[in-house]
Structures are given as structure tokens and as C-alpha cells.
Amino acid sequence: MNPSVRVRFAPSPTGHLHVGNARTALFNWLYARRHSGAMVLRIEDTDLDRSEARYEDILIADLKWLGLDWDEGPDVGGPHAPYRQSDRLEIYREHAERLLDAGKAYLCFCTEKDLQRERERALTEHRAPIYSGKCRTIDAAEAKRRRNAGELCAIRLHIPEHPIRFHDVVHGAVEFSNEVVSDPIILRSNGMPVYNYVAVIDDALMKITHVIRGDDHLSNTPKQVALYEALNWPVPEFAHLSTILGGDRERLSKRHGATSIANFRDMGVLPEALMNYLALLGWAPSGGTREIFSREELVKEFSLERVTPSPAVFDMEKMYWLNRHYLTAALKQNPESLVDLASSFLHRAGLLDSSSPQLADQRKFTQDLIVLFVPGVDRLDQLPDHATVVFRYDPAAALTAPDNTEVLALPNASAVIARFTVKILADESAKSAHLTSERFKQIINEVKAETGAKGKELFHPIRIVITGSHSGPEFDKLIPILEEGSRLNLAQPVLSVYERVVEFGKVFGK
Secondary structure: OOOOOEEEEOOOOOOOOEHHHHHHHHHHHHHHHHOOOEEEEOEOOOOOOOOOHHHHHHHHHHHHHHOOOOOEEOOOEOOOOOOEHHHOHHHHHHHHHHHHHOOOEEEEOOOHHHHHHHHHHHHHOOOOOOOOOHHHHOOHHHHHHHHHOOOOOEEEEOOOOOOEEEEEOOOEEEEEOHHHOOOOEEEOOOOOEOHHHHHHHHHHHOOOOEEEEEHHHHHHHHHHHHHHHHOOOOOOEEEEEOOEEOOOOOEOOHHHOOOEHHHHHHHOOOHHHHHHHHHOOOEOOOOOOOOOOOHHHHHHHOOHHHEOOOOEEOOHHHHHHHHHHHHHHHHHHOHHHHHHHHHHHHHHOOOOOOOOOOHHHHHHHHHHHHHHHHHHOOOHHHHHHHOHHHHOOOHHHHHHOHHHHHHHOOOOHHHHHHHHHHHHHHOHHHHOOOOOHHHHHHHHHHHHHHHOOOOHHHHHHHHHHHHOOOOOOOHHHHHHHHHHHHOOOOOOOOOOHHHHHHHHHHHHOO
């Protein structure tokens, strides 16, 4: 491990992991792994009213699902524990007192009403609504006496009288005039520390060398740099990542659809696909227009210098394209790897029964099912709808569907259906639900010879009889699945080819 590179991801356990935060975690992880450095997970839970332990568990589970790990954190420990801010309150109070004693901070006795009046006055006078700093002039001994007497007060950092400068890997040299930076509160009057303060204390004590986070924190950075300087600590390297926008160029939010890692997992997006896509949001790989990267390739390629400051647009269709690629790759390499995942969606749709005594046979059936249908889906939650042709059969609806009526009106359609019906009903393998693709093909050739029909005049009427639609999966793959499924005790029964022909005949003959 390279001790000169230490990064951190510091989420607040106040809700589900948003894709923007997930990308931040990913970029930190990629940078740490690229440089053989350390990845630290820190839980920023000082907002006690909104923080919940269950969200911490969800955050950790989502990060692990995405494929990320860390070297230090609340669940794995480390040399800089504790890794929850709520367990570090005494550390923050101790350093705040050090700043007071050094004259780098001061006690502020302004009430919320006082501060609101100041803000309103500043806006009326067309000035920046920042704190006036009037409590700076209170004698330190007098301020201490007032606090000891029980008067409520916060602790504020004294912003230095010079511009605040820092380097950002993404944005370059950045400078803020001290006149637009308000003296920030570091410890509230109730004793609770604020984000800009605790982030600095933790980053410094945990020896974080690179702070990689969203650019919504860019305006916080001058206050944090001022804190580093006040404590005589080295300032880390900063890299502020661009905002993620929806297709309408507005900040990505729930109104754009799925925005959390849990959403995409529940939709059946593979973690490899989501990791690949998130890496491309605001990062430009070298070497042209390549877009598909394995986890190992991302680590090898990643560079903060190639992170762009321009906002990144979350393109759902592109992410689905990547997901199709990874689903197809999984089917080719190891289709069984998708069985458990795909089964969960079929169970949820009420098509499979996890309590079935035929679980081994059901697993084989599921694998055959996903091999047939997964190439046509963007995500696995679409699988039940695509598999409707197997699980649901409605001959009455098939006969009235507008697209089908055109096929059924073809000159040879009735003859094709009649001869096909006779042959299936007389076939012993079909009666026992053991009709093979080879025997099915032989029957079709016999119908072709007897009716003279070919092409769509032959295949489309037969497909309507079997599936209820004139288009659909290839027969040589579909027939074994129908036969196999009909022999299983599934939550949603599957009709065999023989049973479908019987049901179709009941309606077609009327």
C-alpha cells in the first residue's frame, strides 16, 4: 500500500445512496486502487435528527454490491478509528478549544434573530449576506466569563485577512476573496460541530491526501482551507467532480426516474454495467472512444487529470446499452451465473415458486428461459413481460388481435392450422409434453408439403396457434421450454404445445 495516497468517501446515513454519491465513491476507489493507496469509509452522522443506523447498513450494502471495498471504515476498523463522526465529538470539541486558545477562533453570542436581521440588512444594502464578525471584538476574557456564566454561544473561526487560494485537480487554481467568506461556525451553541469543521478535523487526523468530492462542495473549500491553515496542518489536494444532470440538463433528481443504487439493482441492472457507466460520467478515458471497461481496466486507466469540469448528463439509454452488453457477456460465459438473479424477478412476478419440490428442474428451466429472453431485455425486471409468451396463453385474444387477423385471413392459413392441429393431436410425444424441436420441425415440413404453404403463410399461423402472436422467439428454442415448463409444478402453469393446440381449437372452431 502506498501511504502517500489516502482518499475517503464520507456519506451521511440519511437516505439511499444516490448515483452522484456512488460516482464520488467510485472515483475515490479507482484513484486509491490505481495508486495502491488506502480507501477510507467514514460515516458523517452528526446530523442526529436525520441520520439512521439502517441507512448506514444500506449504504455499505450498496457500495459492496457495486463492487467497491475499503481499507478502513466502521465495519472493518483501522488505525484512525472511530469512523463514525458521532463517536468523535470529544475530538472536535478539543480542537475547537485549541483554536480558541490560539486566538484563531472566537465565541459568538449572536442569536438566530440577530443573524437573520444582519442577513436582511445586507440584502437591503445589496451586500453579500455574510456574518459581520461583530463578536470578534469582544475581549476574550469577557467572552469566556459570559460563557462560564451560562450564556449560550457558538464558536466561530476567524477567516484571515487575505485571499484564500488552493489547487483543484479538476478546476485548476482557485481563489476566494476573504471578503466573501463569512467567519464560519465550527461548534454550535448546543455543542454540536458543523460539517465544514468536522470534515477538516477528520481528513487531517485520518491523513487524507486527496479530497475527491462533488463540486457542490467547492464553495465550502475556502472555509476548510482556512481551518487547515489555522491548525497548521497541510492542505490536501482537492478534486471537485462535475454535477450530474438529467436529460433535460437539470440536476439529476427523482423526477428523472431511477436515481439511487437500490433503484438500479431492483431494476436488474448488473453492478459491472453500472460501475462502467458511472466511471464515464465526467471522466474521459485515453485512447479514443472506447466505452466498455472491466473493473480491472478502469483501475488501470483512471486518472484525475482526465476528469472534466463540465456537467455530465445521465443517459439512461446508454446505461441500458451497457447493461445489455454485460448481460450478453454473462450469457455467453456462464449463463448459470444469471439464474439466481433472474429467478428473483420471476419469483416476484409470481411465475416461479421458491417452495417447489422440483427446484433443480426449475433451475434448469430458468436457465433455458434466460438464454432465450435475456438478449432482448435492457434490464432483468423486463424478463417477466418478455416471458409472457411462455406463461400466459389466451387464444381468444390471439384471434381478435389486429395484427393476427391479417395473418389468419391469408389463403392457406386455415388449412395450415387444420393440418398442424391434426398432427399435434395425433403425436404421442406431444401428448406427453416431450415434443422435441426436431419432431416439431418434421411436423412443420409435413404441413408444408400437404398445404403448399411456405414462409409467413406457413410459420405465422402456426406461431399464432402456439404463442398467441405471429412473431416471437425461434421455435427450436421455444418448443423445449414450453414442454419442459409444462412438466413442472410452477407458480404460473405453462401449457404444453399439445395443450395450446387443444385450447386454440376450442375457440378457432366456433
